Amino acid sequence: MFACIYVPNFLVAAALRAEPELKPRPVAILEGKPPLETIIAVNENASRLGIAPGMTKSQAELCTELALRPRSPLQESSAHAALLDCAQSFSPCVEDTTCDTVLVDLAGMESLLGSLPEISRALCDRAAVLGLNANVAVASNPDAALLAARGLFGVTVIPSGDEAARLGSLPIKVLFANQLDEEEKKQSDLRLETLARWGIRDLRALAALPKVSLSERLGQEGLRLQQLARGATSRTLVPMEEPMLFEESIELEHPIVLLEPLAFLLNRLLEQLCTRLGSRALCTQELRLTLDLENFSLFNQQSKINNQQFVRTLRLPLPMLDPKVFLKLLQLDLNAHPPGAPILKIHLAAEPARPRSAQGGLFLPPSPEPEKMELTLARIAGMVGENKVGALELLDTHHPEGFRMQRFVAEAPQTNPRETNTDSASDLADETSAVTALRRFRPPLRANVTLENNQPVHLACRKKEVQGDVLWKAGPWRFSGDWWEREAWSRDEWDLALRNGETISFYRVVRDLLGGGWFVEGMYD
Amino acid sequence: MSSAVVSTSAALGRPFAFDGEISAIKKQSKITPASVIPASRLEIRPAPEMVPSGIPAIDALTGGLPRGCLTEICGPASSGRTTMLLAALAAATRRGEFCALIDASDALDPQSAFAAGIELDRLLWVRCGEETQPGCPISRTSFAREVGKASQSAFDFDRTRWKENVIGEKASRHSEHRLEQVLRATDLLLESGGFGLIVLDLSDLPPQAARRVPLTTWFRYRRTIEHTPTILLAIEQHPIAGSCSSLLLKLDLLKNELLKNEALHATQIFRPTHAQLFTGLDISAELISRLDRKPARSVAFATKTAWAG
Numbered sequence: 112m113f114a115c116i117y118v119p120n121f122l123v124a125a126a127l128r129a130e131p132e133l134k135p136r137p138v139a140i141l142e143g144k145p146p147l148e149t150i151i152a153v154n155e156n157a158s159r160l161g162i163a164p165g166m167t168k169s170q171a172e173l174c175t176e177l178a179l180r181p182r183s184p185l186q187e188s189s190a191h192a193a194l195l196d197c198a199q200s201f202s203p204c205v206e207d208t209t210c211d212t213v214l215v216d217l218a219g220m221e222s223l224l225g226s227l228p229e230i231s232r233a234l235c236d237r238a239a240v241l242g243l244n245a246n247v248a249v250a251s252n253p254d255a256a257l258l259a260a261r262g263l264f265g266v267t268v269i270p271s272g273d274e275a276a277r278l279g280s281l282p283i284k285v286l287f288a289n290q291l292d293e294e295e296k297k298q299s300d301l302r303l304e305t306l307a308r309w310g311i312r313d314l315r316a317l318a319a320l321p322k323v324s325l326s327e328r329l330g331q332e333g334l335r336l337q338q339l340a341r342g343a344t345s346r347t348l349v350p351m352e353e354p355m356l357f358e359e360s361i362e363l364e365h366p367i368v369l370l371e372p373l374a375f376l377l378n379r380l381l382e383q384l385c386t387r388l389g390s391r392a393l394c395t396q397e398l399r400l401t402l403d404l405e406n407f408s409l410f411n412q413q414s415k416i417n418n419q420q421f422v423r424t425l426r427l428p429l430p431m432l433d434p435k436v437f438l439k440l441l442q443l444d445l446n447a448h449p450p451g452a453p454i455l456k457i458h459l460a461a462e463p464a465r466p467r468s469a470q471g472g473l474f475l476p477p478s479p480e481p482e483k484m485e486l487t488l489a490r491i492a493g494m495v496g497e498n499k500v501g502a503l504e505l506l507d508t509h510h511p512e513g514f515r516m517q518r519f520v521a522e523a524p525q526t527n528p529r530e531t532n533t534d535s536a537s538d539l540a541d542e543t544s545a546v547t548a549l550r551r552f553r554p555p556l557r558a559n560v561t562l563e564n565n566q567p568v569h570l571a572c573r574k575k576e577v578q579g580d581v582l583w584k585a586g587p588w589r590f591s592g593d594w595w596e597r598e599a600w601s602r603d604e605w606d607l608a609l610r611n612g613e614t615i616s617f618y619r620v621v622r623d624l625l626g627g628g629w630f631v632e633g634m635y636d
Numbered sequence: 637m638s639s640a641v642v643s644t645s646a647a648l649g650r651p652f653a654f655d656g657e658i659s660a661i662k663k664q665s666k667i668t669p670a671s672v673i674p675a676s677r678l679e680i681r682p683a684p685e686m687v688p689s690g691i692p693a694i695d696a697l698t699g700g701l702p703r704g705c706l707t708e709i710c711g712p713a714s715s716g717r718t719t720m721l722l723a724a725l726a727a728a729t730r731r732g733e734f735c736a737l738i739d740a741s742d743a744l745d746p747q748s749a750f751a752a753g754i755e756l757d758r759l760l761w762v763r764c765g766e767e768t769q770p771g772c773p774i775s776r777t778s779f780a781r782e783v784g785k786a787s788q789s790a791f792d793f794d795r796t797r798w799k800e801n802v803i804g805e806k807a808s809r810h811s812e813h814r815l816e817q818v819l820r821a822t823d824l825l826l827e828s829g830g831f832g833l834i835v836l837d838l839s840d841l842p843p844q845a846a847r848r849v850p851l852t853t854w855f856r857y858r859r860t861i862e863h864t865p866t867i868l869l870a871i872e873q874h875p876i877a878g879s880c881s882s883l884l885l886k887l888d889l890l891k892n893e894l895l896k897n898e899a900l901h902a903t904q905i906f907r908p909t910h911a912q913l914f915t916g917l918d919i920s921a922e923l924i925s926r927l928d929r930k931p932a933r934s935v936a937f938a939t940k941t942a943w944a945g
Contacts, residue, residue, distance in 0.1 A: 476733040477865060479830030487828040491762055491821050499763040503746050503756040514746040519760045521734060521830065545691050546752045547916045547939040548718035549745040550839065553765075566909055576713065585912040606914035615891050616714040617917065633745060635917065635941075636718040636839070 112227060112271075113253045113348070114215040116198055116234055117246045117260035118190070121211035122152040125190035126180045128242035129361060129379070133178050137162065139171055142182045151182065185360040185458075192356065193241040193387055200390035201234060206253070207351040209289050212260070214253045216348050231266045241386055250274055255342035258314075261285045274342025279315030283307075286314070286336055302329065302336070314340035355391070357461040359383050366405045366453030370445055373454060377441055380459045381434040388461060394430035395461040398437060399423075403456035421450040428520040429481045430464040436482045443489040447497070469522065479521040488519060509592050510600065511632070512551075547635055549619060555630035558620065570609055570620065570631070577618065577631050579611035587622070601625050606635070684882065687731070687867065690723030693937035694885070697923050701833075702882050706858050706868045710875050711887035716919035717839055717871045718743075719939045720887065722752035724833060724869060729755035733832025736760040736825050740818045741840035751942035760825075764817040765810075811845035819853060826860045826868075838872040846876050854880035875924070884925040890918035890936060916940035 118124050122140045127133055137157035141148040148168040160174050171177055191210045198205040201224065204216035217230060224230050231247045238245035248259035251271040255278060259267045262281035269277045283306055287299035305328075311317050317340040325333040338344045359380040367373050377400075388395055402421040423444055431437070479487075491500045498516050506513040556577060561569040571578045584607050591601035601624040608617050617635035622628075686700035701707050701724060711717050721737075728735050735758060737744060742763040750756065818836060825834055838846050854877040861868050870877060875884055922934040 476731060476832055477830050478734050479828050483828050487824045490824055494820055495764055495817055503761055505746055505750055545719045545723040545939045547941045548722045548748040550718050550743040551745045553742050584909045585914045586909055614712055615889060634713055636714050
């Protein structure tokens, strides 16, 4: 069995998917160059008001309630991609017939997804979730399903052998609905006119015509049309093999200046993207936001800009699928890196990823929720700076500040506590005594050191607490490194106990041998 | 209380003189017997679970760190506060918990953290304070550049007094800014949940700045972590959380050995400096307050440097 998903009035449906608030209003789609724009599609509300395809924009504007929207190929491609996602969430064998029609092979699906009426209802519901009102028809051959979907409203299930009877009432026009080329359209108009002159109004009448006579008058094409009308054709599907692209776009009539209205549009795009990803049981680990900007000269030079585009990439540590989290992360990112110019077009792409499979243990300690943690980290990063929050990673160097910050991932691999005990670091921190910690001053404090026999006896510093007579000292310990680089370093380290009044404190004091001068690097605490 | 009175009078078969008064009060205040819970039936707050702090001497003194509670560790410079902080973080990460360190003065030494045995993947480090390059190596050029600004403006003993005042004001504003970052980051992390240990390192903040944290903030923090397995640990110079902290420890450096050394130094019987090694600190810990109100006790322990062997 085959199912056909058909979106009637596709141009309007694509526009309404991008702007769902327009659904109760009369809507018309315009095409052409100003001032010669004409209406090419209208919704039911608009046709009730007398708006019809072919009218000019100025004529349509007389109707004040009418929402006029220019034709948007971006919206149409997004809607088409959503239609394919809907079909592919049910079956791997999907034919991309036209932009508004998709055929699905349902062979073997009944045992998985239920009876045919249930599957067709589920297909219709899934299309509605993706923002498309579709007709769904199920029949024993693809063409019968296609004709039924185009001619019958809602969900239709045609039992095998009943095709001719169910298709008989459909108007003859449905046979010529998918001719898109000009030449094919002309031919189909001619045949339609011929059949109309014969008094053929529906498929039942065409199916009843004698084969030989039809062949003599219309040739092989006539016989093909009759086979279609009888629902007796048989062909195989041409399955599509396209890369999975999850992209949504909005072109704006008026540029957006503030981030708040942008958030509304981003929310809509994110919800559509997440629904599409969810329909294929996928998540995303990377979101790419591309904004087309109006005024190139005023751009913030620090941002990554390519050909009047502002690009921000949001990389997540784990695959996620929560539009609210994505929206908040994008908002925080845009607050930290504003586009710097009015926005004309929004393009959002998601890199698909398999959902993470995590098995939580009953007796494992709790860990932060990754989604919540990502938001928290973004908020903290907005407050303290991007590179000042995260996990530590030690570098393979003897440099005293040999570390870098890396992304903190709340789902670290679970290690066996026994294994960690074998670490060299854990060996140092045995149970009997704690390791003396150093508190670093960042940047190090410049100090005035009084020497006696080349040994420090007094230290003065801008920090009042860090000065006094040297009570005890150890050193110097000489360290150097990176001499082959420009960032070479060489120094003498001293461990000093300073007496400042009644208090005694221990410090690491460094003499920079290359740059000169004494510095208090940290305090032992 | 009321139910006990009624039942007693009924058993004796004669009404007490104040039974009528109680019923009158009940009528006036519209208190029903069901809404009055006798004190004997009030739920006893369960004792918090105590987990090891990473230092056996401290565990012997306090029983460990209480979960779902605020613990304060205070003390002057070189009193072992950071050592205890790192030991607690190491113990928590070894248990498989995720930890967060909100560092008010960006003072964590990564090498010390590693030497203490912290699993660095499980530690979230929030570095509050001014914007600086992360992990920027101190080199011949950058070292001078980093300290240059500070030295030009501050390190000049011949400057006039007004200049010092300006610097003091700047430092105060900077402290307030850092404190604000610390409090906001703590709020966010506590809301996020899932951490076994959250440490607020306020050690380098001036006491007058740290005392500006409203008591309501500490109450909020305590309320947030209540009934959660999170331990909130604050490291500071003086206690600031008042009654919100369930455990208050005061650390100090034992100076006897040092003063003995000074005496030796005075008598010229002292080893050369390169023959000496800084091997650790001798710390005394005093238990100031605890939930169970046991009398104050103290304990001494020694820390050792990573190179002491």
